[in-house]
Amino acid sequence: MVVPTVPNDRRSLDFVSDQPTDGRRFRVLIVVDECTRECLALVADTSMSGSRWLGNWTG
Incomplete structure (x- = not known):
């Protein structure tokens, strides 16, 4: 496995x-x-769907 060398890689x-x-x-x-x-x-949260957490990253 390649080790990441820069942030957000x-x-x-x-x-x-x-x-x-x-x-x-x-x-x-x-x-x-x-x-x-x-x-x-x-x-x-008490309940978390895939679409909910995806919404946290896509704005």
Whole structure:
């Protein structure tokens, strides 16, 4: 795998989820720049569709 050498060359996306003691679930979309390791976005919600997170990046 080629290591990115400039910022914004490659980004990683990941979803994490959790469930507090009240039983409600939530998800967080995490976007990280692989060169700088900077977290570009954290988007949290109880429900998140593909079109919703895509809307966060396309304006």
